[in-house]
Amino acid sequence: MKTPRSLTMVAALFLPVLVLGLQGAPSSPQERAALTPPMGWNSWNHFACKVSDATVRAQAEAMVSSGMKAAGYVYVNIDDCWEGTRDAQGFIHANERFPDMKALGDFIHSKGLKLGIYSSPGPKTCAGYDGSYGHEEQDAQTYANWGVDYLKYDWCSAKGDEQAAYAKMHDALRKTGRTIVYSLCQYGMERVWSWGAAVGGNSWRTTDDITDNYDRMALIGFGQNGLERFAGPGHWNDPDMLEIGNGGMKEQEYRTHMSLWCLLAAPLLAGNDLTKMTPETLAILTNPEVVAVDQDPGGVQGRRISQEGPLEVWAKRLADGSRAVGLFNRSESEARVTVYFRELGLGDSASLRDLWAHRDLGSFQTSFSADVPKHGVVLVKTGL
Ligand code: GLA
Numbered sequence: 001m002k003t004p005r006s007l008t009m010v011a012a013l014f015l016p017v018l019v020l021g022l023q024g025a026p027s028s029p030q031e032r033a034a035l036t037p038p039m040g041w042n043s044w045n046h047f048a049c050k051v052s053d054a055t056v057r058a059q060a061e062a063m064v065s066s067g068m069k070a071a072g073y074v075y076v077n078i079d080d081c082w083e084g085t086r087d088a089q090g091f092i093h094a095n096e097r098f099p100d101m102k103a104l105g106d107f108i109h110s111k112g113l114k115l116g117i118y119s120s121p122g123p124k125t126c127a128g129y130d131g132s133y134g135h136e137e138q139d140a141q142t143y144a145n146w147g148v149d150y151l152k153y154d155w156c157s158a159k160g161d162e163q164a165a166y167a168k169m170h171d172a173l174r175k176t177g178r179t180i181v182y183s184l185c186q187y188g189m190e191r192v193w194s195w196g197a198a199v200g201g202n203s204w205r206t207t208d209d210i211t212d213n214y215d216r217m218a219l220i221g222f223g224q225n226g227l228e229r230f231a232g233p234g235h236w237n238d239p240d241m242l243e244i245g246n247g248g249m250k251e252q253e254y255r256t257h258m259s260l261w262c263l264l265a266a267p268l269l270a271g272n273d274l275t276k277m278t279p280e281t282l283a284i285l286t287n288p289e290v291v292a293v294d295q296d297p298g299g300v301q302g303r304r305i306s307q308e309g310p311l312e313v314w315a316k317r318l319a320d321g322s323r324a325v326g327l328f329n330r331s332e333s334e335a336r337v338t339v340y341f342r343e344l345g346l347g348d349s350a351s352l353r354d355l356w357a358h359r360d361l362g363s364f365q366t367s368f369s370a371d372v373p374k375h376g377v378v379l380v381k382t383g384l
Contacts (some may be wrong), residue, residue: 029179031234034202037267038150038181038296040075040116041068042241045212045271049081049127053104060108062274069113071286072295073270075150076108077116083129092130105147115159115182116150117143121165122158131157136172144176155186162190163199170200183238183267193230193237203238205268210240212254214249214375218330221260221376222312228301231265237301238267245272245281252376255356258284259326259377262294263302263316290379293324302326302369305343310363311372313339323382324355329372337378338369344382351383 026032041059043051060076063069084095094101105115119139132139132153143151153169155162166184169211173180184196184204196204206227207220219237231237242261244254261268270285277285293316302316304325310330315323323344327337341350341364352361352368356379370378
């Protein structure tokens with residue numbers, strides 16, 4: 001039987017909507033707040049429990065004056081150790097290092113930035129402060145009153161059904177009526193990537209903690225392959241925050257860190273002291289061509305397309321059809337790394353631009369090879 005023409009037209013109109021719906025196309029204000037991976041700063045990697053109101057204000061000021069804000073960094077996130085005690089009604093108060101959280105939020109907002117905070121679904125946070133267990137709605141309301149725009153919710157002492165615990169706080173956040181980006185932190189257990197978006201997460205940690213060390217960073221970053229299908233606008237895999245500028249890696253290694261996180265469409269949360277950045281650190285964090293790879297509106301997470309021992313090529317398809325390609329050398333000495341264009345799903349030739357050098361390299365046939373320093377990267381983008 002022939003399908004009536006009107007029915008075919010209706011199907012043609014609504015099928016894309018249906019398919020997008022099934023893929024979880026961003027629809028809520030909260031998802032729309034993370035259409036590209038969140039960018040900002042977080043206190044933990046540098047300050048850990050030494051964070052205070054003064055530290056956070058100084059970071060917010062530096063985020064603006066350094067050019068980080070202009071490069072896209074907007075969240076100023078207070079991690080663990082801000083928590084004080086609960087009052088008789090059960091409302092949480094900040095400790096003495098944060099005398100007035102609402103005033104701090106106002107200050108951050110006055111700079112055109114956004115405020116992030118941290119808690120746990122368990123009774124205690126990882127550093128042993130009060131978590132939100134049993135106080136989810138009260139805490140969500142308190143955060144909203146303070147002007148919080150981002151919550152990192154860290155599993156720590158929690159027990160029981162992870163999905164229910166994360167969904168509970170998501171409901172509480174939603175009830176406040178405030179748009180709060182929701183970052184799940186539970187180290188990749190229980191395949192969080194397969195349910196993180198369904199419980200309202202805008203991102204979910206896929207691994208245990210990063211440290212400011214090449215081996216640890218590389219283990220985490222290069223270990224992300226295979227998770228790409230779970231990421232997309234509104235919901236991202238999170239291989240943990242950046243260590244760039246904290247001093248434990250060489251400049252080449254920090255470029256590898258940044259290149260990899262951008263190819264992975266990872267949240268970019270700087271973890272250094274923004275008031276004391278070297279020009280090299282600032283240049284790595286704010287390189288506009290590299291940041292654009294992370295923030296590409298297509299929201300595709302890159303993947304490894306070839307590997308020869310410690311030499312790896314990763315590529316990410318960008319919204320305009322071009323590709324960002326990282327040629328990585330994980331070995332202990334300089335090595336030549338090659339990408340074959342057929343592996344990128346492109347034709348036989350490609351024109352390339354070096355995104356760290358800000359230089360057009362010209363046109364190449366079949367493949368492109370680069371001498372890549374130890375632990376380093378050459379990051380290129382193909383022409384259209
Ligand atoms: C865990 C998280 C870190 C940090 C600390 C704070 O280890 O993974 O990112 O939030 O807790 O205690």
